[in-house]
Amino acid sequence: MTSQTTTETTSNTRGHVPPVMAARELGVYYGDFHAVSGVNLDFNRHEVTALIGPSGCGKSTVLRSLNRMNDLIPKARVEGEVTYHGQDIYQPKIDPIEVRRRIGMVFQKPNPFPKSIFDNVAYGPRVTKMKVDSMNDLVEQSLRRAALWDEVKDNLKGSAFGLSGGQQQRLCIARAIATSPDVILLDEPCSSLDPIATAAIEDLMTDLKQEYTQIIVTHNMQQAARISDTTAFFTAGVDEESGKRIGRLVEYNDTSSIFNNPAEKSTEDYVSGRFG
Amino acid sequence: MxxxxxxxxxxxxxxxxxxxxxxxxxxxxxxxxxxxxxxxxxxxxxxxxxxxxxxxxxxGRGRLDLNLITQMPSTLNPETSGMQSALWGTVILMVGVLVTVVPLGISAAVYLEEYADTERWWNRFIELNIQNLAAVPSIVFGILGLAYVVREGFAFGPVAYAGSLTLAMLVLPTVILASREALKAVPDSIRQASYGMGATKWQTVWHQVLPVAVPGMITGTILAMSRAIGETAPLLLVGATTFVTFNPDSAFAGAYTAIPVQIYQWASRPQPEFRELAAAGVILLIVVLLIMNSAAIWLRNRYSRFDL
Missing domain, CATH: 1.20.5 (Single alpha-helices involved in coiled-coils or other helix-helix interfaces)
Structure with missing residues (x-):
């Protein structure tokens, strides 16, 4: 798990299409705490990338730094580069609001707004002042894309809290795609859902691959194996210089390689369930 | 086995x-x-x-009739005396307090809760002082009002709005503290979701955080108004006259009195008729308070349509 191998494995850009997003020597601090460092990743267009690893390895931190959600945490600091279509999103002239409009996010716990189902989906287009011909059509389209339309079409004015957990999470995905983002970040979207709801979300993610680049943090290795094209394995280790625990990217490759033929011993141990 | x-x-x-x-x-x-x-x-x-x-x-059972609210106070004819001017005074005072304290209190709470960096010493200083202000005796606010609202500073003179402003200062800490609690109770996941959609801070506060916090803020406002309506001491200092036989011209002109001041004035008279009037005045004060609070509760229920 030296930085040498990290660079080797992550420089594996698949094909010649430039990646939609990339992280270069990305590190994140919370105050004095160095949460994760030296992350190099390429996220390819219309692929699902899974970030896996034990708790505290910094995978959620990396995910949140991809659309500048870490800005909201006081004292959080980012070093290195995160590029979106080649543009570093941490440049001072970049508006984080604009970044989040293009890179949507779905959270661990379903968090619909305390409003109607319709207003939940319409909120994004409204606040971002999107030019919309018909909000009704946009809401319907988004809910259809999130495979939720048939379940809620007669109750669009009803409270989003009346939905089940799985439905709420699909509503959150509908809400995220209503603003037509380019990339969707999903932070353990199924961790509070039952297997049936999880299967529905996974099917949905596979569907959405046609239009969106998706990056998912998951604790469920079967889930990563099922839905992702590429997988990045993180772990936390003691830094030799500072002697503190710090999150690192160990290996990044095709999902099949990570699961069947990992280059690193720790990756193999983790994916085979021997640790973590 | x-x-x-x-x-x-x-x-x-x-x-x-x-x-x-x-x-x-x-x-x-x-x-x-x-x-x-x-x-x-x-x-x-x-x-x-x-x-x-x-x-x-x-x-006050003998005096609980329409005369109480249709007649002006009179020292000559206690049998027919009412308290119309005091009722009007209280209504004008309370409207003044409401329009002053709600925007001020909620804005201060939103600043402290959503914008202020609590690491900064001045924000902590403000916080500490708001908590201290809530414990200051009301007569002190009366003196402050007399000095900076009635005579100098705003120099409104002894008008109803000067009374409103003094009472508003008195209850402002209550509104700020209650509103902050209401804002604290809004789940952070809602803010995150809103930012994640590309909403600005202002949009997040306005569209998501405030609507959820409104019921709690209304509760705080009810408490504040309930305290303000019964205050007598500061009003005596800032010019609520104890005996006025006409309604105030407006919030900014003319002498005024208020129900608790009127009760105070009657209760200190020796004649039994006035003591009865004072008792009836207490009931009137409670009725006004109940009407005010019912309106607030109705409003609160309208806002809490979506329960968290």
């Missing part, structure tokens, strides 16, 4: 049952006692309130 195991199991079960039953018997009187102490506390509070209301209603 089988039978011994079953026997053992049944012994364990019996033992457990006995222990549960004994534990229940041992702890139950404590549990009951605790419950009755709690009930007693409620009863004491409720009986005190009820006794006050019944006493006042009984004492």
């Amino acid at each position: 089988m039978s011994t195991r079953a026997e053992k199991a049944s012994t364990v079960a019996r033992d457990t049952t006995r222990r549960i039953a004994m534990g229940k018997r041992k702890g139950i009187w404590k549990e009951q006692l605790f419950k009755y102490v709690l009930i007693l506390c409620i009863v004491i509070a409720f009986v005190t309130l009820l006794a006050l209301i019944i006493h006042s209603a009984w004492l």
